[in-house]
Amino acid sequence: MTIQRDLTLDDGRTLRVYDTGPRIPAADGPGTDPGLVVVWHHGTPNTGPPPEPLLAPSRRRGIRWVSLDRPGYGGSSALPGRDVLSVAADVRRVVDALGVGRFAVMGHSGGGPHALACAAALPDRVLAVVCGAGLAPPDADGLDWFAGMAPAGEARVRAAVRGRAALVDLLSGEEFDPGQFTAADHAALAGPWSWLGEVAQEGGRTGRNGMVDDDLAYVSPWGFRPQDVRAPVLVLHGGQDRVVPAAHGQWLASAIPGAELWLRPADGHISVLGDAVEALNWLLERARRR
Template identity: 55%
Template sequence: MVSVHDLRLPDGRVLRVHDSAESPGGDAARPRLTVLWHHGSPQTGALLAPLLTAAAQRDIRLVSYGRPSYGGSMPRPGRSVASAATDVAAIADTLGLDRFAVMGASGGGPHALACAALLPDRVIGAACLASLAPIDAEDLDFFAGMASDGALRSALAGRAAREHYEATAEFDPASFVERDYATLAGDWASLGDDVGEASAAGPDGLIDDDLAFVTPWGFDPAAVMVPVLIVQGGRDRVVPPAHGAWLARTCTQAEFWEYPDDGHISILDECPAVLDWLLAHS
């Protein structure tokens, strides 16, 4: 069973935190590793069944939280990607976590890297699946290969433009390849349900994410000195493969796994192997 509680921060905000420490499987009091999961955009921050199962099989404690404006967490106006590090530090302090790994998928990837860069005394390793690179990355055509880039392009013009775009935005089915749809219909069906729940609560979290992605992140990925694993699908049409390749070149301690036939969602099937990698580098 996953525990869910609201953490009040010194600035008065509340973050909703999810913790598998009381879930079946493994020694909850002495896990082999604690991994702080950074969710995609949009999601609630809830820990989903495939990840929980893989973690329990490895005696890994999973912790997650809804980023501001997601899943019961209060807004943080003007947040940057780097803002995640201060929120995660507060969560770690509350839970008594000294050293831990971070892992994020899609929109969670940049936030995981922020923690690795800005909390080097606490984060022992980072893994990012289908993660965006910075908008100002050199030698990267940021939008090339995206099936639908309207949301991020509108965010470049500021909040009002991004909100205007969101009012009529619709999902482009071409964003996913066949393997993505098969994954959503199978082991990761809970992901689709969670995205629906996050979307029904309103677009503020997603808009805040997009604004953060297309402005300076607040840290340099090249400054990440802990081991980093970059995992990328070769047929990803949401975050094109060039983003993963750029991150792998830029993060000096990075290892790069590319799966040529995977898209944006099907790459999540590699989560068990990614957890093994984090254990090996802890």
């Protein structure tokens, strides 16, 4: 069962937090909970409950999920002007409140850069990272950042480059473009990953603040360099991805020291999550080594 709670921060903001494990810190202090804690980073626009399709296999592996709504989504207060790195400070507040010491991170789509941010900012606490279908930074050397994006997605991020007003104006008239997903993606959304449709609907229920702030953060300086991440990193990407083209994952894998790339040539943005359970096994193995 996933427990939901709201955490009030010193700056007055609220973070909505989700936890599949005990709410009370273990008596011996942070880091004493059995099994591996994985902090989930959601995509854009989603809310933060941990990935429902992975909960049953996680229980069998002793994995506890912790996650949060990023600022502006669901029950979390907005944080205008946030960059990608800012999520790390919020994650630190969450895991401290839950009595968690060291943990792994996993993110999909827009959650990928935020997972990497945690590893960069919290090197003594992040054990390993899975970055699934994640964007590369906008200043990625040698990468044609927009090449291969579906037209609707490209229009959105180009509007973000022009600034908040341009992005808000575009989103006010935007309609969902099913062509950004492959046939395999649509099959995954209709089947094992239908849960993503639910959290995407919930992500837009409280307005567009979270989505706007996410998109502006992706195309602005991130506040860290992926090259500085030292935790073990698995980059999981579909070769047919039309939302975040595979070149982004390839760039990340080449830039992050020691990163491992699982490029799935036949998969798109969603269907690549068919390898998510194997990615959990990878996290467990890497975490045990540290």
